[in-house]
Amino acid sequence: KNEVEQSPQNLTAQEGEFITINCSYSVGISALHWLQQHPGGGIVSLFMLSSGKKKHGRLIATINIQEKHSSLHITASHPRDSAVYICAVGSQGNLIFGKGTKLSVKP
């Protein structure tokens, strides 16, 4: 079993829809990161969380330390949000990645 599990693996949405991507982990963590990767490889850091909730524009990230679970929400999705979203946890000096969620937003 992977230490970091993301769901769903693939997600297709219509423009304007509310999107949720989930991340569950089984290890003790110092922080959790949400990353966005566009075709071509470039990775952008969206959020770093150790507790609670953060919001940036149309993006919201939450984390529940007791339940070892985090969610990334995208409100009013847009085709430019199409990308792979990756959850990663810092644990004992290692950064452990989920397999990613491939999001496609159709106009």
Next chain:
Amino acid sequence: KAGVTQTPRYLIKTRGQQVTLSCSPISGHRSVSWYQQTPGQGLQFLFEYFSETQRNKGNFPGRFSGRQFSNSRSEMNVSTLELGDSALYLCASSLSTGQSYNSPLHFGNGTRLTVT
């Protein structure tokens, strides 16, 4: 402020050769970490350097090594290349000083290595 710069962008090597990749962090960032990304395994952590010292290491063979210079620039080296080393190699820098990964990561665009 300039972002994280990785060179070269693309590299083709043959089995048995060695390769050195370079990463220049954002000015003021002292933590540099390296990652391997393949279609099969996804993203995997290689190692992290802070103030010229390897602070953490992932589960990769000793053929993978790295170092960090006094200006925080980092290099990673892969010796005796194998076909399976073909991957996108990414580095990231951060302001993290104490515990690793407690600051946002800033990634370079990566070096795509092909081993033939």
